[in-house]
Amino acid sequence: MIQSAVHTHETVPTTFIDVKGTKFAYRTFGKATGIPLVFLHHFTATLDNWDPAVTNALAMNHPVILFDNKGVGSSGGKTPESIAEMANDAMDFINALGFHQVDLLGFSLGGFIAQDLAERHPDRIRKLILAGTGPKGGEGITELLTAVNNAMADGPAKVLRNLFFTGTTSGRAAGEQFLQRLQARNANRDIPSTDQTINAQAKAIITYGYETDTSYHQLLNIKQPVLIVNGTEDLIVPSINSFILAKYLVNGKLILWGDSGHGGIFQHHPKRNLRPTKA
Amino acid sequence: MIQSAVHTHETVPTTFIDVKGTKFAYRTFGKATGIPLVFLHHFTATLDNWDPAVTNALAMNHPVILFDNKGVGSSGGKTPESIAEMANDAMDFINALGFHQVDLLGFSLGGFIAQDLAERHPDRIRKLILAGTGPKGGEGITELLTAVNNAMADGPAKVLRNLFFTGTTSGRAAGEQFLQRLQARNANRDIPSTDQTINAQAKAIITYGYETDTSYHQLLNIKQPVLIVNGTEDLIVPSINSFILAKYLVNGKLILWGDSGHGGIFQHHPKRNLRPTKA
Numbered sequence: 190m191i192q193s194a195v196h197t198h199e200t201v202p203t204t205f206i207d208v209k210g211t212k213f214a215y216r217t218f219g220k221a222t223g224i225p226l227v228f229l230h231h232f233t234a235t236l237d238n239w240d241p242a243v244t245n246a247l248a249m250n251h252p253v254i255l256f257d258n259k260g261v262g263s264s265g266g267k268t269p270e271s272i273a274e275m276a277n278d279a280m281d282f283i284n285a286l287g288f289h290q291v292d293l294l295g296f297s298l299g300g301f302i303a304q305d306l307a308e309r310h311p312d313r314i315r316k317l318i319l320a321g322t323g324p325k326g327g328e329g330i331t332e333l334l335t336a337v338n339n340a341m342a343d344g345p346a347k348v349l350r351n352l353f354f355t356g357t358t359s360g361r362a363a364g365e366q367f368l369q370r371l372q373a374r375n376a377n378r379d380i381p382s383t384d385q386t387i388n389a390q391a392k393a394i395i396t397y398g399y400e401t402d403t404s405y406h407q408l409l410n411i412k413q414p415v416l417i418v419n420g421t422e423d424l425i426v427p428s429i430n431s432f433i434l435a436k437y438l439v440n441g442k443l444i445l446w447g448d449s450g451h452g453g454i455f456q457h458h459p460k461r462n463l464r465p466t467k468a
Numbered sequence: 469m470i471q472s473a474v475h476t477h478e479t480v481p482t483t484f485i486d487v488k489g490t491k492f493a494y495r496t497f498g499k500a501t502g503i504p505l506v507f508l509h510h511f512t513a514t515l516d517n518w519d520p521a522v523t524n525a526l527a528m529n530h531p532v533i534l535f536d537n538k539g540v541g542s543s544g545g546k547t548p549e550s551i552a553e554m555a556n557d558a559m560d561f562i563n564a565l566g567f568h569q570v571d572l573l574g575f576s577l578g579g580f581i582a583q584d585l586a587e588r589h590p591d592r593i594r595k596l597i598l599a600g601t602g603p604k605g606g607e608g609i610t611e612l613l614t615a616v617n618n619a620m621a622d623g624p625a626k627v628l629r630n631l632f633f634t635g636t637t638s639g640r641a642a643g644e645q646f647l648q649r650l651q652a653r654n655a656n657r658d659i660p661s662t663d664q665t666i667n668a669q670a671k672a673i674i675t676y677g678y679e680t681d682t683s684y685h686q687l688l689n690i691k692q693p694v695l696i697v698n699g700t701e702d703l704i705v706p707s708i709n710s711f712i713l714a715k716y717l718v719n720g721k722l723i724l725w726g727d728s729g730h731g732g733i734f735q736h737h738p739k740r741n742l743r744p745t746k747a
Binding site: 421422428429432435436438439440441442443444445446447448 | 700701707708711714715717718719720721722723724725726727
C-alpha cells in the first residue's frame with residue numbers, strides 16, 4: 190500500500206483514493222513495511238503544513254501517511270462540524286487504504302480526532318502521538334479565535350510562527366526555520382482549505398472545548414500507549430492540558446519542552462539523519 | 469579523582485574524605501573521565517537507597533559520585549535543618565573532592581538542594597536532573613509526614629514501595645523489584661541515619677514547603693539545562709510541581725511517566741546494559 194518508499198516529503202506525488210464516493214488526497218512515503226503512521230493535522234492545515242523535519246525523520250522507521258480529511262485542501266466533500274464526524278471520515282480513509290491497524294500522530298485538532306479514534310477503535314489504533322493537544326473540555330480550547338487573532342499581529346505570513354513558537358530569540362529562530370521548511374517542497378503543492386472547511390473546523394474545536402467529560406472518561410478508556418509532546422508555552426491548547434492527558438491516559442508518557450509552544454514538535458525534531466531509509 | 473572505574477554500585481568500596489573537619493562517606497564509580505554526576509538523595513536515604521539500575525546505567529557515560537551529606541548514614545557531623553545549609557555542605561564536599569564543575573541528580577529533598585546549588589553556583593553546576601521534586605513553596609510539600617504515615621500501612625519494609633510506586637499491578641511489581649535491587653549490594657553497606665538527621669531533614673523539607681518564592685525567582689535564575697523527571701502520581705511532591713519546574717526553568721525539559729509515582733526514575737530506568745563501561 191506504500192507506493193513511495195523511495196520518496197521523501199518533498200518529492201512524493203500527491204495521490205487520490207475514493208472514500209465512500211469522495212476523493213481524498215494523500216501522500217505516502219518512508220519505510221515500505223510495518224504499521225503505518227497516519228498524521229492528523231491542525232486547524233486550517235493542508236498536506237503542506239507538516240514539517241518535513243518531522244515527517245522524514247519518522248519515515249525512516251515507519252510508513253508515513255499524510256492526508257487531507259474530508260473537505261480539506263485537495264480532498265473533496267464538505268468538512269463536518271464535529272470531531273466525531275471528522276474521526277469517522279479519517280477511519281473511512283484508513284479503511285479505504287485497506288489497513289487493519291495504524292498508529293496515529295495527532296497535532297492540535299488532529300489530537301482531538303486521534304483520541305476519538307483510539308477510544309472507539311481500540312483494535313484498529315495501535316499507538317498514538319498526541320502533540321499540542323488536550324482532552325475534551327480542556328482548559329482554554331474555546332479561546333481559539335482570540336489566540337489566532339493575537340498571532341496575526343505580524344501579518345498572515347507570520348501567524349504560524351507566532352502561534353506555534355515562543356517570542357524568545359531561540360523560539361523566533363525556530364519559528365522562522367519551520368516556516369522555511371514548510372516551503373521545502375516546491376512542486377505539486379496542496380491547495381488552501383476553503384472558508385467552509387476553516388469555519389467547520391473552528392466550530393468543531395470550540396464545541397470540543399465546551400464539552401464536558403466528567404472524570405475524563407474518554408482518557409481512561411484509551412488503553413493504547415500514548416506519547417504526549419508539547420512545549421510548556423502552548424497558547425492554543427494550554428500546556429496544562431498535556432499534563433492532564435498524561436495523568437489520565439493509563440499508558441501515557443509526557444515530554445514537555447521548555448521555551449517552546451504549541452509547535453514544540455516542530456522545534457525539537459531530530460537535527461540530523463533527516464533522509465528516510467530507502468526501501 | 470574517580471578511584472573505582474572498574475567497580476559497580478554493588479562492588480565499590482565506601483571511601484571517606486575530610487570536609488572542613490567532618491568525615492564524609494562517599495562512593496565513586498563509572499567512567500574515569502568527564503564531568504562527574506553527583507547524586508543528592510531523598511529524605512531518610514543513605515548510600516544504599518540509590519537504585520543500581522539507575523546508578524550503573526548512568527555510570528556507563530559519567531563518573532558517578534554517591535555521598536552521605538553531613539550527619540547522614542556513615543558521614544559525621546550534625547544534619548542541618550535547612551535546604552541552604554545542606555547545599556553548603558554538599559558544595560563543601562564537592563570542593564573537598566577538588567572538582568571545578570559537576571552535574572547533579574537530585575531526587576526529592578535532593579532536588580531542592582540541587583536547585584539551591586544551581587542558582588548560587590552557576591559556574592560550578594553544569595547540568596541538573598531533578599527527579600520527584602518541586603520548587604520552593606511547591607504544592608503539597610508540607611504534607612510530607614501524612615504521606616509517609618499513609619505509606620506505613622503495610623509496615624516499614626514496604627514504605628518505599630508504597631511511597632514511590634503506584635498501587636496498580638505494574639506499579640506494585642516495579643516497587644518490589646526496586647526493593648530487591650536496593651539489596652543487590654550485599655557487603656559493606658551503609659548504616660541508617662539517626663533520628664537527629666531524619667528530624668532535621670523533615671524540618672528542612674516542611675520549611676521549604678512553607679516558603680514562598682513569588683513569580684518563581686529561583687527557577688528563573690537557574691539557566692543551566694535541566695531534565696525534570698517524575699511519575700504522574702507523585703504522592704510526596706505532587707506531580708504538578710514537576711510541571712511548574714518545566715514551565716519556569718528557562719532551559720528545562722520534562723518527562724512524566726504514567727502509572728508511576730515519586731520513584732518514576734526507579735521504574736523507568738534502562739532495562740538492559742546495566743554494567744558500567746570498564747575504565
